[in-house]
Amino acid sequence: MPDSTHHTVPYRTYALILVLLLVLTGISVAVTQIELTKWSTLVALLLAGIKTSLVMAIFMHLKFDQRIFRVMAILIILLLGVVMVVTFLDYLFR
Amino acid sequence: MSEPATLHHNHRDDTASKLGMWLFIFTELLLFGGLFVVYSVYRYLHSQAFHLAARELDVFTGTLNTVILLVSSMTVAMSTTAIRKKDKRTTLLLIAVTLVLAAVFLVNKYFEWGGKISHGLYPGSSILDELGKGDTLFFGLYFFMTGLHALHIIVGMVVLGFMFVFVWKDKITHDNFQQLENGGLYWHLVDVIWIFLFPLFYLIT
Secondary structure, three states: OOOOOOOOOOHHHHHHHHHHHHHHHHHHHHHHHHHHHHHHHHHHHHHHHHHHHHHHHHOOOOOOHHHHHHHHHHHHHHHHHHHHHHHHHHHOOO | OOHHHHHHHHHOOOOHHHHHHHHHHHHHHHHHHHHHHHHHHHHOOHHHHHHHHHHOOHHHHHHHHHHHHHHHHHHHHHHHHHHHHHHHHHHHHHHHHHHHHHHHHHHHHHHHHHHHHOOOOOOOHHHHHOOOOOHHHHHHHHHHHHHHHHHHHHHHHHHHHHHHHHOOOOOEEEEEEEEHHHHHHHHHHHHHHHHHHHHHHHHHH
16 A cells, blocks of 8 residues: 555646746746846756756655655755855865 | 465555655766766856857757656656546556657757757867867767766656556556656656756856
């Protein structure tokens, strides 16, 4: 038997998330194509982060799974962040 | 006395199965994460060349492929709902749609790569040699990262192809669907990687 944490997500939720993802894609194309500045780069990456969170939370069911999956996912993202920061600390201040 | 013994033989641990899949996904994230670090450092060191080289990429094709992958991610997620609702036909249909979308993505990629190569923009080409180190690095990373991603698309298609057959043969059912969930998780990973590749190569020129 499937364990009790299995949760049936309605089709509507998935459709709604897709609409959100498409809107966010549209915004990121718009902000970078109209006029590219340092800010639009930041916005595009922030939007990619938001899109990833939506995919991981809803499509990948992290929102409905046991807490351990969320904790591990956050730790891995933090690890990637630390590697990025440490690498740039090296390049910027050596 | 033999009855409980036979029950024990059917032991299954869905949570452990999912945990294993997530651990694998983490190794994949670290693999691509390393490449994103390489990209960021070279972009920082050769910002002007990366800026000009990225303009060579077609935003329309990139956006189209983003939309295709996002829709395919939704259809595979929906298939896990359909199987829970004991709706085998819809499950099969949704996996099939996902596979078709994946194939369309690869066809787009084929034409995109073909266009670049016919313009002499490929690793080791004489045109890139003349353009200099920054452009060589940009297109090297472009071909390597989108190529590795396309390889993941192909692997994902094979995995989902198996899931299609398993659902077809009732090996995956409404009370035993962790395999389909895991296949779906892999497909979403492929989507997540593209969500970052798209702005980094196509949008931030």
